[in-house]
Amino acid sequence: MYAIFVDGGRQYRVEPGMELDVDYRDIAAGENLKFETVLAVGAEDGLKLGAPTLDGVSVSASVLGMSQDKKIYIQKFRRRKHSKKRTGHRQKNTRIRIEEIAGV
Structure with missing residues (x-):
């Protein structure tokens, strides 16, 4: 059994x-x-699609902790101006484990 859900635009x-x-x-x-x-x-009995979502169906998960992505470097460079800038960003995430799909 599997489910497709939306969180954070994904x-x-x-x-x-x-x-x-x-x-x-x-x-x-x-x-x-x-x-x-x-x-x-x-x-096993097939696919149930929502229009746009399924009523009464939910996905429950338990939180395992926090994780971080790899660091992304951003560079800005202005030619012939002797000017450059380098910054970085590291996205924080929440690590979860799917426990059950309820209401099917």
């Missing part, structure tokens, strides 16, 4: 027991999250 295809990174939330490790904007659910 769509995720998940199955129970799967671990993934979502946008950062200030939540302690061990707490639970519930995603209620489920677009589709697939099982």
Whole structure:
């Protein structure tokens, strides 16, 4: 069984027991999250599609902790001006584990 849900403008295809990174939330490790904007659910009996979402279906997950992406470097260079600038950014994420897909 799998589900497709929306979080932070992105769509995720998940199955129970799967671990993934979502946008950062200030939540302690061990707490639970519930995603209620489920677009589709697939099982042995077929695929259920929402229009646009499925009513009464949710995906619950537990928070494992915080993680970070690789550092991205941004460079600005102005030719013939002896001017350059280099900055970096490292995105924070929340690592979650999918526990169950409820309401199917």
